[in-house]
Amino acid sequence: MNRVPMTVEGAEALRAELENLKKVERPAVVTAIAEAREHGDLKENAEYHAAREKQGFIEGRIKDIESKLSYAQVVDVKAIEPSGRVIFGTTVTIINCETDEEVTYKIVGDDEADVKAHKISVNSPIARALIGKEEGDVVNVQTPSGGIEYEIDEVEHI
Structure with missing residues (x-):
């Protein structure tokens, strides 16, 4: 396994x-x-x-x-030098390009995911779209109602 x-x-x-x-x-x-x-x-x-x-x-x-x-x-994301790149464990603030709505998520393992606590699974569509991207990048997240564009505002190692 x-x-x-x-x-x-x-x-x-x-x-x-x-x-x-x-x-x-x-x-x-x-x-x-x-x-x-x-x-x-x-x-x-x-x-x-x-x-x-x-x-x-x-x-x-x-x-x-x-x-x-x-x-x-x-x-332990705190032990990894911040690079502005989204990786497992980072806390990412994204802005919806259409609505300017800002939301912050921590990318965690499947068992830790809790949307109410703003913790999303590394395997979720949003996290998969964000992983590997950097601050300032625009990503397209596929949702059941179509694609949504988000700009990555901040990547934190907290």
């Missing part, structure tokens, strides 16, 4: 979630299963079945995070 790019913040967030799942959530669900077992007949024991289901979810999520971290290529 190929390496998957991830920001330092994204990797730290996954490690924190993994730690919480292993040290807090997993022991809590084991305790809940033990307590539910004490209630007797397991066939009709809703607490037991809910706890077992939650345990399955937790174990699946732990495996998922461990896998993601094992394939992660953590990129």
Whole structure:
């Protein structure tokens, strides 16, 4: 499998979630299963079945995070000399050439993407159009409603 790019913040967030799942959530669900077992007949024991289901979810999520971290290529954009060129991890301010609307996005890995937080996946149409371009360049982003031209106003390593 190929390496998957991830920001330092994204990797730290996954490690924190993994730690919480292993040290807090997993022991809590084991305790809940033990307590539910004490209630007797397991066939009709809703607490037991809910706890077992939650345990399955937790174990699946732990495996998922461990896998993601094992394939992660953590990129610390702050350690890379700014060149004005858009690369993975940079924060890019773009201006819609038609409306003059300005928007700022941080280009992150798939798992970190959160449009509400202005973090877009490196595989999104906007990021793919921006990668490799420089401040001052005009890029055409294909959207379902047609192409939109943006000017790259600023590229930051923050």
